[in-house]
Structure formats: C-alpha cells, structure tokens
Amino acid sequence: MIKVAIVGATGYTGVELIRILSSHPDVEIDTITSRSDDDFLLSDIYPSLRGIVDKKLRLPDIKNLKNADFIFFATPNGTACRMAEQLLKDGKKIIDLAADFRFDDIKLWNEVYKIPHECPQLLAKSVYGLSEINRLKIKNANLVANPGCYPTATLLGIMPLLEAGLIDTTNIIVDAKSGVSGAGRGANINNLLCEVSENLQAYGVDGHRHLPEIQQEMVKLNNNKKNINLTFIPHLIPLKRGMFVTIYVDLLDKKQKIDLQKLYQKKYNGELFVDILPVGRYPQTKTVTNSNICRISIKQLDSGKIVILSVIDNLTKGAAGQAVQNMNIMCNFSENTALSVAPNIM
Template sequence: MIRAGIVGGTGYTGVELLRILALHPEVEVSVVTSRSDVGSRVDALYPSLRGAIDTVFSAPDVETLSACDLVFFATPNGTAMLMAQQLLAYGVKIIDLSADFRLKDALEWQHWYGMEHACPTLIAEAVYGLPETHRESIKTARLVANPGCYPTAVQLGFLPLLEKGLIDPHHLIADVKSGVSGAGRKAEMATLMSETGESFKAYGVAGHRHLPEIRQQLALTAKQSVGLTFVPHLVPMIRGIHATLYARLTGDVGSLQTLFEQKYADEVFVDVLPANSHPDTRNVRGSNNCHISIHQPQGQDTVVILSVIDNLVKGAAGQAVHNMNLMFGLPEHTGLNTVALYP
C-alpha cells in the first residue's frame, strides 16, 4: 500500500483528493494536515467522507509527513516550496497541486506570484505533470508539478495541431470559462453566490497567472515561442472548465477529426467526441475525463477546438492521482474509473 499524506486537506482540492483516494485500492491516507483543525476528525468537517476516511487532522510537520511514501500539496502557492527539500531528503515523493514548481524560470515565477522562490534549485528537477505529454518522465520523478486547471484544458486542445505544425503558433486564442470552485474554498466577495449567480464575467484579461504556464508548455510542443491571448471567465456554476480555442490553419491539414482521434486513441482520460459535437461540462463533472471536439467553421482557415474538464478532477486532484499511479507503476486508471455525475 502507498502511504499518502495530504498537506492542506480542508480546501476543495484537498477534499477531492480524499474522495478519490478513499476508494483507491492501493492507497492508505495516513496523514491529512490542517493548521486550523488539528485534532479534529476529517469526516467531522466533511461528513460526505463518513465511513470512508478515518483520519484526524494534524499539523503540517515534516517529521510526521516523512513516514509517507508520497505527499500531495493541496495548498496555496508558496507552501510546498518551503517543505519540499526536507521531504525529498527523507525519500518522500511529492506531487504539488499549487504552482510552486510549474514555471522553469524562477524570476518569472516571482513576477507572477509576488514572492521569491524558496528553493529554485528544485525547479529544474520538477516534472510537469500532464501525463499526455510527460508520461515517461513522470514515472521516474521524485517531484511532480501538477498542472493548473486552465492550462490542462487549453494544452490538450492545442496539442495535436501544434505537434504537427498545422496552426500558426503566434496567434492562438484561448477563451476559457470556469466554475467558482476554481477560486478555492475561502470567504471572498467575488465568489459569493449573490455575486456570481445570474452573472458572467471575464477577468484577468491583462494577464492571468496561468498564462506563463500555458505559454511555456505550448512552446515546448511547438518547439518555438508562441503568441497566446488567454481570457478566463467566471460562470455561475460550481465545477467545470470550458475552453474554446481558436487558431489559424496553415495549409492542407486533411481530416482534423482523424488527427485528434489518432493522437488520443490510447489516452484513457481524453475522449475525442464524434464530428460536429459540442462538449458539455456536465458530462465530465466528477470524472477525470477531458472531452474534446474539433470544428472548422464554414470550411475556412480558422479551427475551433472545444475542450471541457472538471476543474477539481482532471484539472487538479484526479490528474494528481493519475500522476501518482504513474510514479508507483500502477495501471493509470486505478482509482479513477468514476463515471461522470448526471444531471
């Protein structure tokens, strides 16, 4: 059994990890931390876990966590980097669901996250945890940087076209909508129901923290720098990411449908829908699946890719468990066979 610890077990991502790991046949959740709930039972805070998780919250102590085989950090940015070196020294593997190790340039990370990086020497070692692009590196990694939710949906949509050089990499557009759980579990005016209900708005147009992460990874695929306009939106739903992606085709591309189907034929969590489909976030809610469809409106040179995920699962906790399965040599779908919730 894999002895797993979760640092930051009281947020939406933390409880989603607990929900998934509670039914994982190869995992024992041995440590769950929360500074504010030390000594309280996890299922007292989350009664949905009654009978599934029999653990008490503890303080985020390196000595306690060192008994784990793997530690998930479901924490705000700036936390994992303070403990990573010590845990790695104990032989503990780490999957960080924050942004601490996603960017390869420490100065750029400081610019976007407003703090100096505490362990820049680990940035080069960290493996970016998108299994569809870094599967082999993840298998041997000690430290995995779990991708952001927006970057996951955007990358999976653009990936097949950039790999083949079929679109202009300098003029990409990602118009992406997210449910309010993407903002985390905190009391904040902007995410109150009375503020988000019956409303729909863009934000971060001048620059969102996920922009450099998306550009970095798309550039690796394209083997050159990319130009990306990324506009996130907040919509009045709890879960879900819907990415509408635009690019200009650069020549005769043949069947786009066939290209995407062949690219993702062996990917257990990426489902290319039939031609002319329109993915719906409700059809991936609670699952680790990404649904994709491809359109070429009026047969012109603009391609439109639609990519939808559950931001808390494929965009966070589910992808982290997928990475864990790879790191420990387990079948990739282990513990992640959940069918989406409907309605």
C-alpha cells in the same frame, strides 16, 4: 500498498484528493493536515466523508509526515517549496498541486507569483505533470508539478495541432470559463451566491497567472519555437465545478483542408482520459463532472478558422484526479486505478 499524506486537506482540491484516494486499493491515507483546522475530524468539516475518512487533521509539519511514502501538497503557492527539499532527502515522493515547480525560469515564477521561491534548485528536478505529454518522465520522477486547470484543458485541446506544426502560433485565442470552485474555498465576496448566480464575469484580463504557464508548455509543443502569441481570457460562470475552454486558431495555409478528426484520434489513441467526440457532437461540462476525463471536439469553419472545444472538471482532471493519475504512473499502478468512476449523470 503505499502510505500517503495530503497537506492542505480541507481545501476543495485537498478533499477531492481524499475522496478519490479513499477508494484506491493500493493506498492508505496516513496523514491529513490543515493549519486552520488542526485536531478536527475531517468528517466533521465534510460530513459526506463520515464513516469513510474519519481521521483527525494535523499541523503541516515535516514530523507529522514522516510515516508517509508519498505526499500531495494541495496548498497555496509558496508552501510546498518550503518543505520539499527535506522531504525528498527523506525519500518521499511529492506531487504539488500548486505552482511552485511548474516554471522552468525562476525569474518568471517570482514575477508571476510575487513571492520568493524557497528552493529554486529543485525546478530542474521537477517534471511538469500533464500525463498525456510527459508520461515517461513522470514515471521516473520524485517531484511532479501538477498543471493548473486552465493549462490542462487548453494544452490537451491544442497539442495535436501544435505538434503537427499546422497553425499560425502568432494568433492563438483562448476563451476559458470555470466554475466557482476554481477560486478555492476561502471567503471572497465575488464568490458569494448572490454575486455569482445568474452572472458571467471575466477576470484576469490584464494577465492571468496561468497565461505564462500555458505559453511555456506551448513553446515546448511547438518544437521549442518561441513565436507564441496567446490571448487568454478566463471567465467565472455560475457552476460549482466544471471548465469549458474554446480555442481559436488559424492554419498556416488557410485554404488547406485537414482531417482534424483523424489527427486528434490518432494523437489520443489509447489515452484513457481523453475523449475525442464524433464529428458534429460538442462537449458539455456536465458530461465530465466528478471524472478525470477531458472531452474534446474540433471544427474547421468555412472561413478556415479552427475551433477546438475542451471540457474538464476543474477539481478532477484539472487538479486532484490528474494528481492521482500521476501518482499511479510514478508508483507503477494501473493508470486508471480509482479514476474509472463514470461522470455524474445529472
């Protein structure tokens, strides 16, 4: 049994973590924090947790985290890096669901997030927490950077083709769509019901902050060859939760016919949370809601172009579920503990 703390417990990813961890047989939720809701009961803010998690929220101070063995940061970018070094010295294990430890290059992080990094020396010690890629490194890590939601769906979708060296990496197109919860719980006019309902809008067209994260990890999958030219356009869709990513790539040999189904099934054989759909079936967001599953289908068109369809729940496999998956790996628990719940039917 381990004691965990969730820093930033009242945001959507924080409370999703609590929802999942509340049923974990090897976890005791010791501390939950919120700077804005200090001393409130979490169940007063989220009544669905009444009788399940009736803990009081505390301020996110290191002294309030002293009893925890494992700490999740579900906080804005730049928060975890202010506390991580001391917590690691105190023997804690950390998973950060923000971007503080995702980048290898501190200059790139500063350029993308435009805030100074408080502990750049820890970047070399952190592990990028896409479980299906870095499972062995995660197992031995004390600091894990949970990937972003868009990178998760995109990288799982394209990984088999990149690793096989079969595609033209100079022209990768990613058309991505996310539910509104991906924008967080903060008040924002663009996220109001009347703005989002019956509407589809692109954003981050000039350069979404997940773009360099995806490029960084694609280079690694591409045998560290940096000839990655990625067009990435995200969209906001009128769903509470869910993410649908469509990836378009060309084969190096456009006339080549490849058994894509065999390639993907072999790559993800034995993976608990990646489902390669049968030929002719295509994923839907509702089939992964509230689950840690990524469903993928692949199609080679008559033109030779390959289309990959990848869906996840942005709050679960795209955030909290993947964080719990990583915690399970780090703590030698069964990887699917507390994550085997079937997706919503409706």
